Amino acid sequence: MDRSQQPWPTDGAGGVQPPGSVDRRGRLTRSGLRGREAELEALQALIASVARTGSGGLALIQGEPGIGKTTLLAEAVSEARAAGFSVGVGKADELHHIVPLSSLAASVLHGDQPLLSGDAFADLARNHDQRIWLVERLAEAIEDRAGSMPVLIGLDDVQWADPLSRFALKQLPTRLRTSPVLWLLTARREPAGPAEEVVAAATGNLPTVTVPLGPLSGAAMDQLVGDTLGAAADEQVRDLLEGAGGNPFLAVEMLAGLRTAEASDELVPPGLVVGVRGRLRSLAPDTLRFLQMGAVLGRSFGFHDAAALCGRPAATLIPALEEAVRAGLLDDDGDHLVFRHDLLRQAVYVDIPPSARKALHREAARRLVSTGHQPIDAVPHILRGALPGDEECVALLQRVADDVLSVMPGLAADLMTRALDLVPPALPLRFTVGERTILSLTRAGRNREALSTGDRLLADRPPLEAFSRLQAALGGALWNMDLAGDLRRRTETALAMGGAAPEIGARLAALHALALSRDHDLVAAREAGESALRAATAVGDREAHILALSGLGEIAQNAGENAGALERFAALSAIDSAFLPEEIVAHLHVDDFASGERLLSQAAEQAGGMRQAMMLWAQGQYDLGLGRLDDADAGFMTMERLEDEVQTPVQQVNGRVIRSRIALLRGDREAAREHLAAARERLAAKPNPGNTAAVRFLEAVHAEADGDIGRAVDRIRQVQREGRFMRWRLLRDWVDSAIRIALRGAEHELAEDLAAQAEAHAERNAAVPTATGIAAQALGLVKNDLAMLEHAAELLKAGPRPLVRAAAHADLGQALLAAGRKRQAAAALTQARDTFAESGAHAEAARVRRALEGAGAGSRRAVTKQRPVQGWEALTASEKKVARLVAEGHTNRSAADLLVVSPHTVNTHLTSVFQKLSINSRVQLANVVMALPDS
Template identity: 90%
Template sequence: MAGAGGSLTRRGLRGREAELEELEALIASVARTGSGGLVLLQGEPGIGKTTLLAEAASGARAAGFSVGVGKADELHHIVPLSSLAACLLHGDQPLLSGDAFADLSRTHDQRIWLVERLAEAIEARAGSVPVLIGLDDAQWADPLSRFALKQLPTRLRTSPVLWVLTARREPAGPAEEVVAAAVGNLPAVTVPLGPLSGAAIDQLAGDTLGAAVDGNVRDLLDGAGGNPFLAAEMLAGLRTAEASDGLMPPGLVVGVRGRLSSLRPDTLRFLQMGAVLGRSFGFHDAAALCGRPTAALIAALEEAVRAGLLDDDGDHLVFRHDLLRQAVYVDIPPSARKALHREAAHHLVSAGHQPIDAVPHVLRGALPGDEEAVALLRRAADDVLPVTPGLAADLMTRALDLVPSALPLRFTVGEQTILALTRAGRNREALTTGDRLLAGRPPLEAFGRLQAALGGTLWNMDLAGELRRRVETALAAGGAAPEIGARLAALRALALSRGDDLVAAREAGETALRAATAAGDREAHILALSGLGEIAQNAGENAVALERFAALSAIDSAFLPEEIVAHLHVDDFESGERLLSEAADRAGATRQAMMLWAQGQHDLGLGRLDDADAGFMTMERLEDEVQVPVQQVNGRVIRSRIALLRGDREAAREHLVAARERLVAKPNPGNTAAVRFLEAVHAEADGDIGLAVDRIRQVQQEGPFMRWRLLRDWVDSAIRMALRGAEHELAEDLAAQAGAHAERNAAVPTARGIAAQALGLVRNDPAMLEHAAELLKASPRPLVRAAAYADLGEALLAAGRKRPAAAALAHARSTFAESGAHAAAARAQRAREESGAGGRRAAAKQRPVQGWGALTASEKKVARLIAAGHTNRSAAGLLVVSPHTVNTHLTSVFQKLSVNSRVQLANLVMALPDS
C-alpha cells in the first residue's frame, strides 16, 4: 500500500487502535470458542476499511486461520458469484479449487443447493483450522453472492468462521442486509469508521514526509477532512510538487488530478481506458480500447505502476484505490464514456468473454434501438437465469426497453422477459408486461406465444379461470406454431384441472399430450404431463397420478418431488425413500423447497413427527429465501396438526394464525379448504362442535377435487366431528367419499382401511372397525393405524367389551407414543382407563425447556452425530433426511443446550452418562 515517493507504513492504522483491538478480540473469540462471528467495517471511501481488513487478515493468518479475502467490483457487480469467488479462490490455501467452484457456478436453478455446497466446503476447512473470509466493498457484491452471504454466516454459526465485510454507509444496502440476516443467530458487530483525529493525521504526515509537520502542511491536510487515503494522496502530491517546481495545486480533488497531470499523455489515455473497464482490468483489453498494440503501451503501464496508481498482480491490473479510478473516470467526457462502454462491450464479447462480463458496459452505453446490445442482454439473461432469476429479469426488462415498439423483435424479447419475470417470482410485473405487449396488437403467431408465456404466470397467481379464458382465446384465434399450439392446449388442460368436470379435463390433457408428442416440444410435453398428474390427483386416482408424475420427472428431474409424493399416496414408501436418497446426490437438479415438502410428507406418513415438523419448517424458510412461496399454507396446516397431536396447543394456534396470514397471499381453493379444515380441528379441540361442523361443510363445498387431496388421510377426523355434531348426513357423505376413494385405489391398503374405518364410524359397527384395523396392518402409516385402533377400542368399550377394548386402546396408545403424538396417546390411555384395564395413570411428564431432556428424539440423534464429528451432510445421509433439516434440528439443539459451537456440543455429549 505504498504511494508514490515511499512507504506509508501503517498509515491506515493511525488512529485505529480501538477498532483494531476489537477485530483482534473477535479473531481470538472465534478461535477460542469454535463458533462463528461477523463484523462489518463501515465508512466513507478512503476512510481505512481496506487497510483494516488487510490487518485483520494478517493477524488471523498469524493466529493459524485459513484466510480468504476478496474484493467486489463496481463494474462486475452483476456477474453471478463473482464476489464470493474473490474470497474463496484467493490466498495461499484457497477454500475451493477453481474446478470445484466452476462446478458450483454451473448449478442448475439451485441457489439453495449452491449455498449448501459452499457451506460444506467452508465447514470442512473449519473442521481443522479456524477460517476468516473477508469481502471488501461489499456494497458492490453481486446478487448471487449477496444471497449466499445472507445464508452462510447463520448456516456456519457453529463452526469457527469469522466473516469480515467492508462497505460504504448505505441504509438497507447489501452489507446491511447480510448483518440483519445474521443478527440473533451469531455475534454480528458493525464497526463504524469515522474521520481520523488531527493527531493521527499529523502522525500520518510524519510517516510520509519523515519530518515534523509544519503549519502550512497542517492547514493543507485540513482539506482531507480526516480521511486517511485522501490525506495520503495530498501528501504524495505535495512530495511530487516539491520534487518539481514546488507548486501544490489547491483543493483535494485537484491535488489528485495534479498527480495525474504529471503523467505522459499516453499513460493518462491508457489509465482512462482502464477506468472504463473497471477497477480491475486486463492489459490486453485496455490496449484494445486504446487502439494500440500491447507492446506500445508497456512504457505507459510502467509509469502508472511507478506513480502508485496501478498494481500489477500478473493477471490483472488494479487501480490502487477506487477513488483513483473515479478521479480518472470523471475526467472522461460523458458522451465519450458512453461510446467507450459500447466499444468495451463489443471488444469483450469478441475476445471470448462471457456475455455477462460485457453487460455492465451495455447498461452504461447502450442506446435505444441498439439490437446488438439487446442480443447481448438476452444471451446474458439466459446464462444467469438458473442461478439468479431476478438478475435475468432485470436484464430482460432493460433489453425490452431498448427495443422500439415498432419492431417485431419487441414481441420476441417480450416473451423472454415474461418468462424471466415469472421465474423470478415477479408475477404481477410479468402479467403487466404481457398485457402491455398484447395491447400492441401483435401478429397471431406472436399473440399465441405471449399468451403461452403468460400461462405460468397466471398459474402461479392461482388464476385458473383467467388462464383458461386466455388460452382458449389464443387457440380460437389460430395462427400459432405447432409447438405453441401444443403448449396452449396443455395449459388449457392444466386450467381445467381446477374445475368440476375432471372427465373433460382428462380428455383435454390426453389431447394436449398427443399434440406435444407430435410437435416434439419438451415444454408442451412437461405441461401436458403436469396437467394430467394434477387431474389424476384431483380425481383421487393415485396410481394414474404416479404414472404421470414419474413420466414427468423422467423428462425433467425438477419434478422429482411430485413423483415422490405420488409414491407415498399409493403406500410405496420404499420407493419414496429410495428417490429421496438419490435426490440428495443430485440435488442440484431439483427444487430444494419442494424436496423438503416431499421429505416432510414422507416423515409424516411414517409417523416421524419431529422430522416432519423440522422439514416443513425448513421448507418454509427456503421458500422465503428464494421468495417463491408454494406450500407455506399447507406446511403450516400440517405443523399445527402435529402440534395438536403432541399436545402443544400454543404452537398449534401460532401455526393456525400463520396459515391464515399466508392464505391472504395465496387464497386458492386448495389453500382455503386446508385452512378451513384446520379451523375445524381447532374448533373441536376448543369444544365448539358447531363451528367445527360448519368448517367441514365448507371444505366439502370448496370443490370435488379437494375431497381427494385434503381428506385422503384425514377423513376419519371429519367424520368424528360430524357425528359429534349430530350431522349424520354429512358423516355419511364423508364415508361415501372415502369408499369412492378406496374404489379408485383398490391396491392401496391405507385407502381401503380408511374406507372401512369411515363406514364403521358412521354405522357405529365394531366389526367393521375391527376389519379396518386388520386392513390397515398392511399400511405403512402408523398414525393412521393408531387412529383406527383408537376408534375400535372406543366402539368396543361402548359395546361393553372391555377386554378387547383395552387391548385395542393399548395398541393405539403405544403407536401414538412411538411417533411422539403424546396428546393422542394420552387420550387413548384415558379411554383405556375407562375400560378398567388401564391401572393408575402416571402424571403426564412435561418436557423441560432447556437442557438435554428438552431435545426431541431426532434432535438427540443429530446432536450425537454432530458431536461425533459428522458434517450436516453425512449426518443427513445416516438419518435419511435433508441436510437442511439437520441444520434446523441443530439450531434447536444449540438453543436448548445453550452452546455456541460444535466443540462445546461434543464436550457436553461426551459428559452425558449414556454417551
C-alpha cells in the first residue's frame, strides 16, 4: 500500500496499531477520533448514501491545524474501502501548490486500484491544451471506474491544492453527480478559500456535507491523557493541556514532551513549545540544522537536497537523520523524508531567522535546478527568496510561466507579474518581461490588468522598438475589451512612429485591420487587411498571419460577403485548428451544412486542441439552422457554462438572445423573459455594437409579443442606429420578423429599407439559397406581392433551414388567403405548421393553425402537442437518446461518440433528464427506462 494511503502509522514491524494505542515515539494513533463520534457518523451516512443511491456526494472536513482532519479522513477512507469503494487519496503540499494537477494526481494515481496509470496520466498531461478537455478526460476515467464500483477520491489540505486541481475539483463533482463518486476533502478554515469554492460549486447539484472540527471536550482530552500516559490526568497535566486549546495533535505533542521531560528530569515550560521546541533542544546541533534545511525545502523533501543545503556530504548526516526519525519528527518512506505533521515543520521553520530563510530559499531554488528537478519545483522558493535584480530567477519564472500557460493561464500571469516586479525599472529587460506579462494576463482573461500593466510600462518611455512590441502585445486585451477604437489609435500611432521589427510591424498592421473591421468603412478595412496579410507573408510571422486572416474574415462577415469569409477562415483553421469553429460557422453562412457536419465530426475526434466553448457555439448554430431547437438550446446552454468555467465570456450575449428567441418559438414566455434579462445583464459587461444590436432586436420581438408595436418599431430603429440591420450577421435570417414589425407599425419606409438591405445581401451571396430566398420574401412582404412570396418559397426549398422555409410558407399562406385562394393557402399553411411543429416551435405552429382555422381550412395532420414538464414524455428526442444509452451502461464519452456530439452536451442533456424524471442516479435511470412499455 502506498504511504499516502495508510490511515495510521505502523508499529515498526509492518503491522497496523490498534485504535487508541501509543507508538514507541510517544505518538497517539488515531488521536483525532477521540470525541469525533458524531462527525464520523455524518461521514458514514454519506458513504452509505453514495453506495445505496449510485449518485455522487461531497464532504469537507474543516478545522485548524492538528485538530484531527487527517485522522478523521483516514477513518472515513477505511470505512469506504470496507464498503467496497475504489479508493484514491492524496495530500496537497504547501511548497508544491503550483505544479499543474499535482494535488489531484496523488488521488487518482494512488490506491489499491489507481484510476489512472502513471503512464496514462503522463500522456494526459503531455497532450493537454485546455483545462476543460483535461478535466473531461479525468472525468471519463473516474466515470468508467464508477460503472463497476463506487469510488472515493480524497484530498487532504485542499487549501494548498494547485490551481489546476482546484479548477478540476470545482467541475468534477457536478460533472460526475450521476455516478457513485464520493469526494472527501479536508482544509483549514479560510473565508472564500479554495475549499469553500469547491463546496459552493457543488452545492445544489449533489449532496454536500461540511464537517467542522472544533476543540475536543474535556472528557475527550482526559481520554487522550490515558491513551498517552497510561494514567488518569492529574491537576498538573490538566494545567499543561490548557495550552493545547482542545487541539488533539498539540495535546499529544505536549504529553510526549512531558514524558521526555520526566525521563530527563527537565522542567517543562507550559504552552505549545513544550511538545516541539522542548524536543528540539534535546537534539544534536547537526540534527537541528538538518531539520531546518528540510523545513525550508517543504514538508516532503529529499535527503540529498537537505544535505546539500547543509553544505555537508550526505553520508555525514545519516546520524542526524536517524535521530530525527527516532524523535518522531520525520518519517522516511524510502524515497522522501516527510515531517510527520505540518505543525512540526512550521515549528522548525519559524525558528530560522527571516533573512536566513530568504537566503536558504534562493539556495534551494538553485540546488533543485542544478540537480535536474523540474523548473516548477524551484518556483515556490523563488517566490519566497528572490531579490530584485536577480535575472536568473526572472528567467526561471518566465520559463515556468510558458510551461503552464495552456492549462493554468492565471498562474502563468501571476508568475510573469512577479518576474516583472523583480526587474528594476532602469533595466531594458523590464520591457521584454513586460511584453510577456501582458500576453499572459490577456490569455488569463485579466484584460484590464494587462492594459494597466502596459500603460505603466509605456509611461517609462521605452525605446521605439520596445514601444511597438508593447502596443502589439496590448492588441489582444483591447480587442477582448471591445475597445476597437483605442486599438485603432494605438496601432496607427505605433506604425507612424516606426522603429518596429518587421514581424512586430506586420502584427501591428494586422491588429489595425482587425480594429477597422468594426468601422463602417469596410472597403478601407479590407484594403488594410490585404496589406497586412502581404506583410505577414513577407516576414513569415505566424502570429501576424493569423491576425491578418482573422481580421479579413471578420471584415468579410461584417460586409456580408460569406464566400470571402469562408475562404479566410478556412485558411486560418489550416494554420491553427483552434479556429475550426470559425470555419464551421462560415460554411453554415453559405448553406454548406454538409461540410459543417463533417468538420464538427472531425472536431469531436480531436477535441484536445479545440476551443471547447466556441465549438459548442458552432454546434449550436448548426442545430439551430437545421431547426433542432432542443439541441441548439442545450448547446448554447453548455457553451455558456464552459465560458463561465474558464472566465472567457465571448458569445454569451448572442447565446442568450438565441435561447430567448427559441423559447418564444416554443411558447415559453417565462423562459424567454429570463433569457432576455440575462442578455441585458451580459450586454452591460460587453456592450459592443453587435451585441447591442442583437439585444435591441430581441427587445423588439418581445415588445411585439406583448402587443406594444410602437416600442417594437423603436427597438428596430435602434438596431439601425448601431449600423444597418444586415450588418449584424446574427440577425440576417430574422430580417423578415423586423419587416413584419415595421409593417404592423405602419412604418413602410423602414420596411422598404430593410428589404433593400436584404436584396443587397442576396446580391453579394447569389449562390446561397437562404440569402436569395429571404430577400425575395422581404420584398414580397413589403410590396404585398404574392408572386414574389411564391418565388421566395421556391428558392428556399433548395436551402437547408426548415424554420426559414416555414416562415416563408406562413407568409405565402396568409397572402394566398387574402387573395381568396383557400386551397393553395391551406397547403402552404399546413406545410408551415407541420415544419414548425416538427422543430418544436409550438407557438409558431399554433399561430399558423389559428390562421388555418380562421380560413375554414381543414387539417390533414394533427399538430404535435407541447411536451409536458415532468416525466418521460417531457424529454426531448435527444434527451431520450442519451437516457437510453446511459441506461444501457454508456459513459458520457461513449454516448457522445455514438451521437457525434460533445460529452459536455451529453452532460447537459443528462442533467435535464434527471430533473425531468426526478431522479439522481444512473441506476434509477436504468430502472425508469426498463419500465417503459417499448423497452
